[in-house]
Amino acid sequence: MADAIRLNLITGRTIQQGVAMEGGKEKPAYTEACGIIEMDPVDLKRLGAYRNTNVRVTSEFGSVVVKAVEATQGPHPGLAYIPMGPWANAVVNPNTYGMGMPTFKGTPIQVSLATNEHVLSSVQLVQKLVKE
Amino acid sequence: MAKTVTDVICPFCGTLCDDLEIQVSDDGTRILEVYNACAIGAEKFLHSQSKDRVTRPRMQQEDGSYKEVSYDEAIEYTARMLVNAKKPLMYGWSSTSCEAQSIGHEIAEAVGGIVDNTATVCHGSSLIAIQDVGIPSCTLGEIKNRADVVVFWGCNPSHAHPRHLSRYSIFPRGFFTGKGHKGRKMIVVDPRNTDTMKMADVGLQLEQGRDYELLSALRVAFRDEELPDVVAGIRKEKIYEAAEIMKNARFGVIFFGMGVTQSLGKNHNIDIAIMVTKDLNEFTKFSIIAMRGHYNVTGSGAVLGWQFGYPFATDLSRGFARYNPGETTANDLLRRDECDAVFVLGSDPGAHFPISSVKKIARLPSVAVDPHITPTTEISKLHVPVAFVGVEVGGCCYRMDNVPIESRKVVDPPEGMMTDTEFLTRVRDRVAELKAQAPVGAPSAAEPQEA
Numbered sequence: 001m002a003d004a005i006r007l008n009l010i011t012g013r014t015i016q017q018g019v020a021m022e023g024g025k026e027k028p029a030y031t032e033a034c035g036i037i038e039m040d041p042v043d044l045k046r047l048g049a050y051r052n053t054n055v056r057v058t059s060e061f062g063s064v065v066v067k068a069v070e071a072t073q074g075p076h077p078g079l080a081y082i083p084m085g086p087w088a089n090a091v092v093n094p095n096t097y098g099m100g101m102p103t104f105k106g107t108p109i110q111v112s113l114a115t116n117e118h119v120l121s122s123v124q125l126v127q128k129l130v131k132e
Numbered sequence: 133m134a135k136t137v138t139d140v141i142c143p144f145c146g147t148l149c150d151d152l153e154i155q156v157s158d159d160g161t162r163i164l165e166v167y168n169a170c171a172i173g174a175e176k177f178l179h180s181q182s183k184d185r186v187t188r189p190r191m192q193q194e195d196g197s198y199k200e201v202s203y204d205e206a207i208e209y210t211a212r213m214l215v216n217a218k219k220p221l222m223y224g225w226s227s228t229s230c231e232a233q234s235i236g237h238e239i240a241e242a243v244g245g246i247v248d249n250t251a252t253v254c255h256g257s258s259l260i261a262i263q264d265v266g267i268p269s270c271t272l273g274e275i276k277n278r279a280d281v282v283v284f285w286g287c288n289p290s291h292a293h294p295r296h297l298s299r300y301s302i303f304p305r306g307f308f309t310g311k312g313h314k315g316r317k318m319i320v321v322d323p324r325n326t327d328t329m330k331m332a333d334v335g336l337q338l339e340q341g342r343d344y345e346l347l348s349a350l351r352v353a354f355r356d357e358e359l360p361d362v363v364a365g366i367r368k369e370k371i372y373e374a375a376e377i378m379k380n381a382r383f384g385v386i387f388f389g390m391g392v393t394q395s396l397g398k399n400h401n402i403d404i405a406i407m408v409t410k411d412l413n414e415f416t417k418f419s420i421i422a423m424r425g426h427y428n429v430t431g432s433g434a435v436l437g438w439q440f441g442y443p444f445a446t447d448l449s450r451g452f453a454r455y456n457p458g459e460t461t462a463n464d465l466l467r468r469d470e471c472d473a474v475f476v477l478g479s480d481p482g483a484h485f486p487i488s489s490v491k492k493i494a495r496l497p498s499v500a501v502d503p504h505i506t507p508t509t510e511i512s513k514l515h516v517p518v519a520f521v522g523v524e525v526g527g528c529c530y531r532m533d534n535v536p537i538e539s540r541k542v543v544d545p546p547e548g549m550m551t552d553t554e555f556l557t558r559v560r561d562r563v564a565e566l567k568a569q570a571p572v573g574a575p576s577a578a579e580p581q582e583a
Binding site for chain 1: 172176457511
């Protein structure tokens with residue numbers, strides 16, 4: 001098994017995220033749309049992960065399990081993308097550096113395999129993390 | 133025979149499409165089909181009809197489960213929470229009408245709260261930059277009719293504003309743009325080869341977070357000065373090519389999004405994007421427009437602006453309006469434990485704030501007013517479901533280019549459900565009663581001076 005790899009994380013909207021959000025954030029479709037990390041094929045290979053396997057994403061600010069999928073808007077080796085939502089926000093850099101805006105884009109992360117772990121739903125994830 | 137409601141406004145993104153047609157059942161209670169909307173807009177209308185929708189307020193119990201309560205109890209809890217708090221944060225406001233925002237601000241003024249809208253995690257950086265250096269802008273109609281060079285910087289409208297390209301910026305044939313997309317040059321700047329970039333004439337896939345460098349390089353290129361071989365991961369030949377296209381536009385526009393506002397540099401990235409626009413006006417006519425996300429985040433800024441003078445992060449806790457992003461912004465307040473109650477309406481910080489801020493909301497007295505079940509409602513002490521603005525109740529909304537458009541009611545809300553405006557009005561009146569009952573001399577920063 002390969003060791004954890006380092007990537008640069010950005011987040012943002014995808015149309016699947018938008019549709020699933022309006023369809024209900026408590027529904028499985030929202031987890032499928034946003035509980036993912038889009039990675040370049042080169043990075044998936046470096047990690048030793050098949051497409052659609054679960055991975056653990058860890059940053060200085062938190063840790064979350066998401067499903068690794070191949071990026072459709074690439075190539076972007078070294079860059080990873082988690083659609084905006086609670087999964088991304090479990091690991092993004094919350095520092096505003098004195099101007100109000102958390103640093104949602106450009107968080108250094110480590111990605112490791114987590115084949116036996118589950119991706120939690122949005123409500124489960126947030127309710128679990130707020131108790132920690 | 134079903135009837136069709138025409139010219140419906142889509143209450144999803146800042147593009148505020150106004151050409152939707154919605155088929156409703158004869159008795160006017162059910163939405164059957166949505167025409168002309170994008171996938172997200174259609175889902176919003178159709179989801180409002182879902183059978184499992186929450187139609188009454190719910191209060192969190194000790195074990196974390198939720199119990200249904202009446203609207204009267206919800207109004208009482210909300211009013212008391214706001215009156216008892218020293219510095220309540222009243223956040224959201226972007227997915228509701230200007231009328232509701234205005235009533236919310238009255239409550240904030242009465243209780244000495246802080247009003248912040250979703251710009252704080254969206255285009256707050258842009259608002260700061262606009263205050264610093266101004267903004268040469270225009271309406272989307274001008275773009276449709278005049279623009280022949282369109283730049284998308286750090287935004288991906290194919291996903292986030294799906295009908296922007298077809299209604300305003302790339303494909304439509306306008307008065308001076310009779311050839312539609314064939315007569316337009318499209319430049320896209322993004323760290324990913326996005327679905328928008330795949331359509332572009334020039335795609336600049338820059339290194340993430342190097343927007344400031346690339347914008348500076350463009351300013352150098354406009355002046356025909358020498359550039360290093362590579363800037364922000366882009367070869368100089370491509371930068372000169374993009375600069376030439378922009379300089380030779382008859383009418384150009386830069387649309388920018390979260391790629392620049394949320395990357396390091398933040399408001400400074402927007403500063404220099406506006407200065408690039410200013411430079412281009414030496415050669416031709418160029419505008420710049422923020423790709424606003426929520427359908428009425430622009431309206432929230434406008435209403436706060438005319439009531440208090442600031443577009444977001446407005447602190448009314450001292451009895452007068454203060455504005456200091458970094459101090460009076462929602463995430464800073466939460467992370468520094470500087471607010472003691474949270475009222476959320478028309479937004480979902482539970483899903484869209486960093487988790488460190490969400491943890492603080494979960495520990496405070498909190499009310500979430502939202503038609504949907506969201507991570508915010510599921511950590512708040514009270515969830516108040518309301519009618520969907522733009523679907524079940526009308527109201528004024530502002531498009532991303534600051535054009536106000538009146539949204540339309542299509543169907544009735546489920547029986548007995550309140551609208552944002554009704555709920556806020558009741559809370560406002562109850563707050564006034566509670567304030568009047570408060571013992572004489574009780575400390576209150578929001579006491580009217582002349583009283």
